[in-house]
Amino acid sequence: MKCIRVETIGDFRIIEVPMKKPADDEVTIKVAVTGLCRTDLKLIRQGHRDLTLPRIPGEEVVGTICERGADVTGVNIGDLVYVYPGQWCDRCHLCDSGAENLCPEMRIMGFHRDGGFAEYVTVPVRSIITVPEGLNPDMAVFAEPLSCCLNALELGRVVSGQSVGIWGAGPAGTLMCRAARAIGAEVVSIEPDERRREHIYGYGSCPDGIFDVCIVAVGAKDAYEEALERLAPRGRLVVFSGLSPGNDIMEISFNRLHYLEQTIVGAYGCNFRHGRQALGYIAAGAIPVEDMISHRMSLYDLETALDYVQHRSGMKILLYPWRRSSIGMWTDASLKRFGNTIQKVMNGHDMTRQESYDMFRQIMLNEQPDLHQGAFLAALTAKGETPHEIAGAWQAVLDLDTNRLSMEFRVPLVENCGTGMDEMKTFNVSSAAAVVAAAGGVRIARHGSRALTSTCGTADLLEAIGINVECAVEDVGRSINTVGIGMFNGMSTSIHPRSLARILSLIRFGSTLNIAASLASPCKPTHGLRGVYSAAMVNPVCAVMKEIGYERALVVHGFDEREERGMDELSTIGRTVIRELKDDGSETTFSIVPEDVGLERSRYEAIAPMNTIKAESIRFLKIISGIGYPECCDIVCLNAGAVFYLVGSAEDIRHGVEISREIIESGRASAKLVEWIQAQADTAGHGRRKFMSLVKEARMGHIFDHILS
Incomplete structure (x- = not known):
């Protein structure tokens, strides 16, 4: 078997x-x-x-x-x-x-x-x-957890007419509420999670009340502390959920127990007779x-089911050993709820941040069919996302699919990246700008991915030049600490271990998730230069960055000369619209053209992507070394210049362009790239050998040999 x-x-x-x-x-x-x-x-x-x-x-x-x-x-x-x-x-x-x-x-x-x-x-x-x-059978299987609840109610001596406070509204807490109500008790559920409370159905709150019986059905010390405070004279506190080892010792006033004649009783598991009682209650419909x-899932999708339990996603999960695949076996109720929200969004309804979080939580945990997931993303994108909706999506990605890293600096930590999915594809401008900015003393935390709609994404490029883009978050953090720059691969399971790569690899249009994912950095940047795929997204994304804690931000969208197509970079071809979040929390919108910052207009053909990753890599090395490609160098200086303005190292973007050009011409940018390759490298030395091979093929030994030596 x-x-x-x-x-x-x-x-x-x-x-x-x-x-x-x-x-x-x-x-x-x-x-x-x-x-x-x-x-x-x-x-x-x-x-x-x-x-x-x-x-x-x-x-x-x-x-x-x-x-x-x-x-x-x-x-x-x-x-x-x-x-x-x-x-x-x-x-x-x-x-x-x-x-x-x-x-x-x-x-x-x-x-x-x-x-x-x-x-x-x-x-x-x-x-x-x-x-x-x-x-x-699906109803009968509830007999075991319900038996445990009946044992707890028996030990708590719960009878009709008593007031019972039940902490926690997970599956056990919900069953406990329903069983106590079936006995005739007056039941109050204490549950801070809004999603959990949906299943309590009329078991209200009583914030200042005290209870004849308090039952704690959640493994949290603060719940026990609150339950003791709200226990009536001669009341009984039932210890239903255990605490983790090392966190299971509490201070209790025995004088309080003495003077109020209160009782604390443990409740562990159940007895055989409780099974008969539980089946009787369920069969009679007394406890729904x-x-x-x-969720109804195949036993062989246990890993996913365990994730659902860990993240408290949904309520009771049933597993079937005779089903070979259950991803996609959803209850009719969950399909209807998700579908109703899609319909509301299609009709122009704006969601709250919590509503958005809940929808994206279901997407991140793959709790809905692919058709539902895609329909929701398309509907929300077509409606136009509000800042609250983007923030909810960001929170879901961060909470459920991001390995986080704590980093503290006395100087700004900057993230410069784009959402992708723009109409005008360019070479990897933001990565080159990041190297230039880091060479100028700015701490950079890149967050990019492999190519989805172009030949060469950020991760593809950096991997080709020798940087380890599949390393753990701690290794990226070490690189940022050591040399002032590092890159988190948004498509790597070491950074986003569950769903992000699955979803983004299956869609080829700009969506809320592209924006939210680009914002979900494992560290916590204080400043951000963010390119977006649509000019309509400039204002809402800036508002989101303010809402989620950025101190300063520039959100940009660049146009071609006729403003018919756009890019997620500051443009040297045409106008760039910029939304700025200032130190005082105010926001302002302005536009620039290349001439405003001392640059001539470029031709799109000069900054368009090449056909292979190797060709892109060689061009990248030459741009940051100041060898040829003047129009590419201009757009890199423009985008790096915006970073210098963002952190206060430049008076304005024009001044930032001048700083960037000096850094490239002095060789500091190429030196910083070598430092980065050495800091964020694999232990076997493959990255260094890859870089040396590329330098040799590009005939740039005269630039890098003295740096490497």
Whole structure:
């Protein structure tokens, strides 16, 4: 049979193993569905105190009996059953008292013995409960987490009419709310996450109230501290969620417990009898569960499902071992919600930042079909993005798909890059300008990618000249610290590990995501020169940069001589429109033409891209060395000059152009490039050899040999 097996902490495999024959008192079950929870996430990625390896995880299981041991009676082949995950001794005083979950010989499915993340699982017959007739397996699988909630409510002595505060509104917290309401308690959910609160359905807030029973269903110390403060005299605090090791010690006033006669009680797991109760509640419709299902996925897409749990995306995830691919198996409710938002955007509706974040969160985590994702991006681009919408997209990319790096400098940290997807393709102006600016003392944090709509992207070019563009964020940070420049590859999984490359590699039009992705730098730049693919984006992108924390910014879009086409650079062919964010937070718009900064107009043919990456690389070396290509040199000086103006090293852009030209002519730019190659290089020395080969082919040894020596 096929199964998921954890070999070592953080590493699981899809493997084929022999199907276990049932012992005399056991049954083999063909798994219909398993539930995924945060315990599974912790077990697989961090380990667990009760885990023994190797192990097949999975403790929430419903399936049909397909084989019986010789001594098994009372159940038949084909019966649909729920599996209680524990295996207890039935001899100790705890088992006798109905607390078999605390049995010292307890062996839990998925921890001490193999669980349900497989096509089949073999268990003792006494661990199974027949599912009530007519109850769907997808509903019945909620019996295990609901059993844990019923145990907590029992230990909390919750009865009808009591006030119950429940901290956390994830799957467990939501089930706890619904179960307490079914008992007749007055329930209040305390949950700061707006998305989680959507599933509580009428369980209101009571900010200043106190509760007869407080139940903490989230592993957060501050939740326990608040619950203790809001516990009524003679109240009971139920410790349902554990805290991480090292963070599990709290200061508690025993005098408070003494004078108010309060009780703190732990609640761990569940007992067999709770399974019967849970199935009864679900079958009767007293505790609804179907609307909590956010994803139905194949067991073999477990890695993606674990990401969803880690990022608290959606609610309950169900896994099916008999489905071979589940990316694209979405619930009708989630499709409708996403589709309704697309329709609103098509009708001109502007989203809030939170609404935008939620839509892009679903895209980044691949929670919607490709058709839905593309339709949303196209609809939003056609409508025209607001700053709040771009900021929401940026936050989603940063939160869910960016390995971050903390960097602090006393001088500005500058990012200069473009969105791409512009109509007029040029050589890699911004990379050359970055080298010139770094040679002039500006700290540069580049954030680029490989080519999508052109021959040679930023990453392609820099890789060709010897820079390691696939290195970790820490290596880029080291380069910025050491030589004042580094480059984060936006298409690399070491920088954006999950979705960005997947999405951007599949679209060929300028979208909100291009803008948001270019802004989602792993470090936190203070100043930014940003080229955009449309003049209509200049104002909103500047507003976004202000909203997300930039101190100074220039957002630019350059035109050709007839203003029929544009580029994401300052232009030496025609007018450039610029939106400036100033130190005081004010914004202003102005335009320049090449003559304003002491430059002659260029021909597009002179700055157009070449046909191969090698040709682009050789031209790049010659431009920053001041050898030929005068019109290319002009546009580099213009864009580097804007950086010098941005950080205050130049009085205006014209002055910045003059500074840039002197840096190139003095050889400081070519020297800085060599420093960068040496700082952001692979350990095997391939980058240096690549650079030396390129220098030799370009016949530029006379320029670089003395620098390298």
